[in-house]
Amino acid sequence: MSRVLIIGAGGVGNVVVQKCAQLPEIFTDICLASRTKSKCDEIAAMLDRPIETAQLDADDPKQTLALITRFRPDLVINVALPYQDLPIMDACLEAGVDYLDTANYEPPDEAKFEYKWQWAYDDKFRDSGIMALLGSGFDPGVTNVFCAYAQKHYFDEIHFVDIVDCNAGEHGHPFATNFNPEINIREITQKGKYWEQGDWKEIEPMSVSKDIDFPEIGPRKAYLLYHEEEESLVKHINGLKRIRFWMTFGEAYINHLQVLQNVGMTSIEPVEFEGKQIVPLQFLKAVLPDPGSLGVNYKGKTCIGCIMEGVKNGETKRIMIYNTCDHAKCYEEVKAQAVSYTTGVPAMIGAAMILTDQWHKPGVYNMEQFDPDPFMDMLNKHGLPWKVIEGKTLDS
Secondary structure, eight states: OOEEEEEOOSHHHHHHHHHHHTOTTTOOEEEEEESSHHHHHHHHHTSSSOOEEEEOOTTOHHHHHHHHHHHOOSEEEEOSOGGGHHHHHHHHHHHTOEEEESSOOOOTTSOOOOSHHHHTTHHHHHHHTOEEEEOOBTTTBHHHHHHHHHHHHTOSEEEEEEEEEEEOOBOSOSSOOSSOHHHHHHHHHSOEEEEETTEEEEEOTTOOEEEEEETTTEEEEEEEEOOTHHHHHHHHSTTOOEEEEEEEOOHHHHHHHHHHHHTTTTOOSOEEETTEEEOHHHHHHHHSOOGGGGGGGOBSEEEEEEEEEEEETTEEEEEEEEEEEEHHHHHHHHSOOHHHHHHHHHHHHHHHHHHTTSSOOSEEEEGGGSOSHHHHHHHHHTTOOEEEEETOOTTO
16 A cells, blocks of 8 residues: 655646546555645546545645644655745655655745755665655656666667757647746746756857757757756766757747846846735736646647767667657646646656655665666556657757
């Protein structure tokens, strides 16, 4: 029997709960907790099996610890905000319970995301005999596993990695983000960064772009960003010389974003308004569409993958491992758009890896540090089938 506590009832949380509920042989008991309990109850009402729901302020480790103590989970799945990673990890340490998340920690007052804060917990988790699995979403997450799978089966050394992320869907809104608006906009408005020949190279936000031919979608303009999986993959890929991350954005999205930046609406610095301190980006989040509501009319596909070049038996080799996901099909299955789906399914699979002891040892780990094969097998079985293209490059 395995009991799992899922924290967060947004678009991703909905997918995680539904996919866990489909596997009662692994997830025998489920509790879904959120600051707004009614959201949990709405998700619970869609299921074919009963689950518990609870109100929780995940910023408060004492509240989280009290819920863990009452429900007694074997694993906590954190799909709340990245600001809450450390408080939830603290509660898991106190309770002696394994931990999983999909995005690394961000301090609320600084648009900066990196693993150093969570990696610093490694000794504590080892000493407590519990495990933390970081970044079990798609990117980060599946992209890390794609690299590990390629390293195991296709390459002796991987020299170049380009992680490419395309959302070719249409949701009918003039401007909306596909996951939490605050996190999304903080991510893309900070300086870009990539790793080459042992050093990090920094660029101005959205200043480098390239047309990339995405399988099953076609050419789309993608922008060079910094993304957190790069930080861990540089430590674990043999022979790596360069790693970059590219994400597509439509012209309308870029135009709206530039206007919002120009008028100060993407700022995280508090301003005074009618005698109160408000953060412009948090206000913007409040007036933008909820990402969880976008699925109703969403059409088109996503394509996310890794384009890699390296050597095998002394010869140059190039491949792409990728997944495409259909927004409408995701909504038909779990009432979610594909961006939520591609994050929620890997969170469920990572949890299954831990609870079935296929990936389980004390400490704090990233996805590529485990055997990729069972994870890749579950992707094919649970809605995110992957393909390999031999000879694929960023320019072909």
